[in-house]
Amino acid sequence: xxxxxxxxxxxxxxxxxxxxxxxxxxxxxxxxxxxxxxxxxxxxxxxxxxxxxxxxxxxxxxxxxxxxxxxxxxxxxxxxxxxxxxxxxxxxxxxxxxxxxxxxxxxxxxxxxxxxxxxxxxxxxxxxxxxxxxxxxxxxxxxxxxxxxxxxxxxxxxxxxxxxxxxxxxxxxxxxxxxxxxxxxxxxxxxxxxxxxxxxxxxxxxxxxxxxxxxxxxxxxxxxxxxxxxxxxxxxxxxxxxxxxxxxxxxxxxxxxxxxxxxxxxxxxxxxxxxxxxxxxxxxxxxxxx
Amino acid sequence: xxxxxxxxxxxxxxxxxxxxxxxxxxxxxxxxxxxxxxxxxxxxxxxxxxxxxxxxxxxxxxxxxxxxxxxxxxxxxxxxxxxxxxxxxxxxxxxxxxxxxxxxxxxxxxxxxxxxxxxxxxxxxxxxxxxxxxxxxxxxxxxxxxxxxxxxxxxxxxxxxxxxxxxxxxxxxxxxxxxxxxxxxxxxxxxxxxxxxxxxxxxxxxxxxxxxxxxxxxxxxxxxxxxxxxxxxxxxxxxxxxxxxxxxxxxxxxxxxxxxxxxxxxxxxxxxxxxxxxxxxxxxxxxxxxxxxxxxxxxxxxxxxxxxxxxx
Numbered sequence: 001x002x003x004x005x006x007x008x009x010x011x012x013x014x015x016x017x018x019x020x021x022x023x024x025x026x027x028x029x030x031x032x033x034x035x036x037x038x039x040x041x042x043x044x045x046x047x048x049x050x051x052x053x054x055x056x057x058x059x060x061x062x063x064x065x066x067x068x069x070x071x072x073x074x075x076x077x078x079x080x081x082x083x084x085x086x087x088x089x090x091x092x093x094x095x096x097x098x099x100x101x102x103x104x105x106x107x108x109x110x111x112x113x114x115x116x117x118x119x120x121x122x123x124x125x126x127x128x129x130x131x132x133x134x135x136x137x138x139x140x141x142x143x144x145x146x147x148x149x150x151x152x153x154x155x156x157x158x159x160x161x162x163x164x165x166x167x168x169x170x171x172x173x174x175x176x177x178x179x180x181x182x183x184x185x186x187x188x189x190x191x192x193x194x195x196x197x198x199x200x201x202x203x204x205x206x207x208x209x210x211x212x213x214x215x216x217x218x219x220x221x222x223x224x225x226x227x228x229x230x231x232x233x234x235x236x237x238x239x240x241x242x243x244x245x246x247x248x249x250x251x252x253x254x255x256x257x258x259x260x261x262x263x264x265x266x267x268x269x270x271x272x273x274x275x276x277x278x279x280x281x282x283x284x285x286x287x288x289x290x
Numbered sequence: 291x292x293x294x295x296x297x298x299x300x301x302x303x304x305x306x307x308x309x310x311x312x313x314x315x316x317x318x319x320x321x322x323x324x325x326x327x328x329x330x331x332x333x334x335x336x337x338x339x340x341x342x343x344x345x346x347x348x349x350x351x352x353x354x355x356x357x358x359x360x361x362x363x364x365x366x367x368x369x370x371x372x373x374x375x376x377x378x379x380x381x382x383x384x385x386x387x388x389x390x391x392x393x394x395x396x397x398x399x400x401x402x403x404x405x406x407x408x409x410x411x412x413x414x415x416x417x418x419x420x421x422x423x424x425x426x427x428x429x430x431x432x433x434x435x436x437x438x439x440x441x442x443x444x445x446x447x448x449x450x451x452x453x454x455x456x457x458x459x460x461x462x463x464x465x466x467x468x469x470x471x472x473x474x475x476x477x478x479x480x481x482x483x484x485x486x487x488x489x490x491x492x493x494x495x496x497x498x499x500x501x502x503x504x505x506x507x508x509x510x511x512x513x514x515x516x517x518x519x520x521x522x523x524x525x526x527x528x529x530x531x532x533x534x535x536x537x538x539x540x541x542x543x544x545x546x547x548x549x550x551x552x553x554x555x556x557x558x559x560x561x562x563x564x565x566x567x568x569x570x571x572x573x574x575x576x577x578x579x580x581x582x583x584x585x586x587x588x589x590x591x592x593x594x595x596x597x598x599x600x601x602x
Contacts, residue, residue, distance in 0.1 A: 039403040046400050046478070050423060053475070056437040056444035108335040116328040123332075126339050132587045133343060134536030136553045137576040140560055141346025144353050144573065163342035225428045227539035232560045239429045243543045258433035265430075269422045 057262065060255040073256035080253055086241035089154060093237065094223040096158040101165050101219055106212070109173040110204055114186055120174075127170040130163050135228040138163070143233070154235050161223050168218040172272075176211020214272045221268045225261065350580065353573035366574035375555060375575060381466065382552040383582070386535035389473040394527040397481025398489075398519070404482070405489050417486075420479035427476045432543040435472045439463045464545050472540055477530050484529060488522035488597065521597035528590040532583055552579055 064070040077083060112119045130138075142160060143151065150156050185207065189199040205212070227239040236244065242257045357363040369375065404416045438445045439456070440463055446456055461467050492515060500510040538553040547554055547561075552575050559572030 036406075039407060042399050042403040043407075049478075050419070050475070052445055053434045053438040057434040059444055060437040104335060104338055108332055111328075111331045115331070119328065119332060123335075126336075129339075129343055131532075132583055133347060133580065134538070134553070134583065136536065136538045136556050137350060137579055138343065138346045140556055140572050140576050141349040143560060145345050145349035160342060162338070166339075225430070227429045227543070228557075231542075232557060239539070242433070243429050255433045255437050258430040261430040262434065266422050270418060273418050273421045 054262070057255055057259045060252050061259045063252065073252040074260075077253055077256060077260075080245065082236065082241055082245070086236050086238050089235065090224055090238045093154065093158050093161065094220055096155055097161040097165065097223050098216055098219050100158060101162045101169055102212070102216070104162060105166070105169050105173060105215070106205075107200075109170060109177060110200065113174075113177045113182055123170065124174075127166045130166055135160075135164060135226070136232075139229045139232050151233070154233075157226075157230055157233060157235060157237075158223075160229055161219070161226065164226070164229075165215075165219045165222050168222070169215040172211045172215040172218065173208065176208040176214075179211075180207045210275045214275045217268045217272050217275075221265050225265065347580070350573045350576045353570045354577040356570060358569050366568075366570050367577070369568070369571055370574040370578060374550060375552075375571070378550045378552045378555045378575070379578060379582075381550050382535050382579075385466065385470065385473070385551065386531040388470055389477050389534040390527040390530040392470075393474050393477040393481045394523060394530060397478050397526070398485055398523060400478065401482045401485045401489055405486060416482070420482040423479040424476055424483055427537065428539045429543045431472055431475060431540055435463060435468075435475070435544070439468065439471070464548075466549065469541050469544055469549065472544060473534050473537070477534060480533065481526050481530060484526035485519070485522055488519055492518060521593050521599075525590055525593040525597050528586050528593060532586045532590070535586070536579065536583060 061073055062069055062071070064072045109123070112123055138160065142156070146156065150159075182204070185203050186199055189203045194202065225239060226237070227243070230237040231240045231243070238257075238261070242254055242261075245254055245257075354366055355362060355364070357365060370379075404413060407413065435443075437443055439461075440446065441457075443463075449456060456462075463471070496514055496518075497510055500514055505513070536553060538557060541549060541551055542554055542557055545554070547558060556572045556575050556579075559569070559575075
């Protein structure tokens with residue numbers, strides 16, 4: 001579930017999701033009452049292409065060696081050699097990445113939005129760079145340039161994941177901050193005697209909670225799916241473990257673990273999409289009211 | 291920037307009256323602090339971005355032009371432009387182009403089919419599904435597809451039952467054609483995501499105007515629809531190219547690293563499959579990838595500017 005494989009993709013989700021909902025309803029209802037056979041063909045083929053692999057994944061996950069339905073693969077997963085170690089490493093990296101990314105990106109985005117909007121262009125450009133410089137290029141540079149003490153720590157991965165997450169985290173924060181009337185809120189808070197810390201903590205953060213949550217969720221999806229950097233930095237996170245697992249013992253475990261990853265990412269991303277929607281509804285209500 | 295006054299509490303409290311040197315220096319210092327506050331505030335971000343992206347990029351470029359002993363050399367670049375590494379670039383570009391063109395065209399039809407359907411449920415479902423599937427790359431995809439089209443895969447058996455033998459028509463999931471089929475799984479939804487807003491920009495009254503003037507469906511698309519959509523389609527394809535060209539995880543896990551693609555070759559260098567004296571060849575490949583991706587992104591931003599004209 002490495003979101004970075006389609007490296008522009010999460011970025012585009014953040015960008016296009018709102019537009020989609022708004023533009024989708026503009027198709028004229030008058031047109032196309034007549035039966036369109038080609039639509040059926042296109043949708044049918046696409047449906048088959050996207051659903052058959054999911055069916056195959058489920059079949060392999062829930063079938064034992066004899067071909068009968070069973071939960072064996074999932075039951076064996078926790079006790080598979082190396083699984084718990086990989087899971088705990090991934091969890092630790094995820095925690096550190098989410099905390100570091102929040103501490104770095106949230107104050108910066110809020111400050112730039114409130115005080116120096118002209119710097120937003122710079123932030124826009126810098127946060128898109130991880131899409132132009134792919135993980136494989138970043139990691140060869142990192143392994144060539146960073147000192148040994150940094151390279152011997154798994155948290156170097158967390159350091160780099162903050163970079164990889166930047167496009168998605170900044171896009172959601174940017175959208176969240178754009179959807180609220182930041183200027184009025186801060187001025188109201190300041191005129192009521194709130195200092196900056198209070199304004200940030202009691203006024204701004206609660207108002208961008210959906211954006212914060214979606215940034216966190218996207219970061220989590222990224223850390224739990226990232227394979228390129230983890231495997232080349234020789235740390236056995238969950239995706240690396242799945243690939244390196246010895247097929248001879250139980251091949252179905254790999255498919256089962258992948259299906260868990262798929263379902264996990266699905267749930268996380270559906271949360272993001274619905275959050276984006278509720279946010280865009282809110283901002284539209286705001287526009288309608290003013 | 292009017293609110294920046296409030297940043298230093300009491301900055302106006304010092305009466306301008308007493309003209310002694312000390313308060314004025316203090317005031318000047320405070321004004322300096324106030325002016326430079328934005329710089330201080332975004333410093334952590336800039337430093338972090340420089341450490342995480344600037345340093346690695348500089349290291350790649352530096353090492354691409356230096357030999358193991360640290361001398362300036364064009365040898366790495368020269369090596370990368372010939373033989374197996376050149377093949378790697380060629381294959382990567384070919385993979386990028388094919389997995390931009392095929393889903394690029396199919397994605398437009400798919401997005402149009404979804405958008406013009408009258409079912410809101412279907413549109414909602416497809417919007418969510420493409421948002422989710424566009425991000426479902428990586429190694430999980432590898433194993434789902436091995437379960438589908440691998441030698442014991444579900445679809446392999448189904449096709450075998452209707453008399454199609456995948457191996458005999460030259461398809462193998464662990465080779466170039468397989469990687470292409472798997473990439474479609476996240477490229478197609480990505481194209482749908484990118485092109486849907488542009489399709490929404492096609493106004494219904496353009497079509498009505500064309501029809502009133504006697505245009506057929508074909509001439510509407512030939513003279514109105516496609517020209518308006520073209521910049522968006524090209525932009526989407528450039529994005530798809532970049533995403534397939536740079537992808538590592540799916541291709542590596544699917545082919546076990548046995549395919550000649552530039553990212554995989556870099557990975558092989560990092561994994562230690564290095565001939566002595568060639569440790570910096572990987573950096574030279576990475577440098578080449580950076581150049582190709584930069585060109586792609588420059589084209590993308592140009593095309594995107596053109597495309598946004600119709601979206602307003």
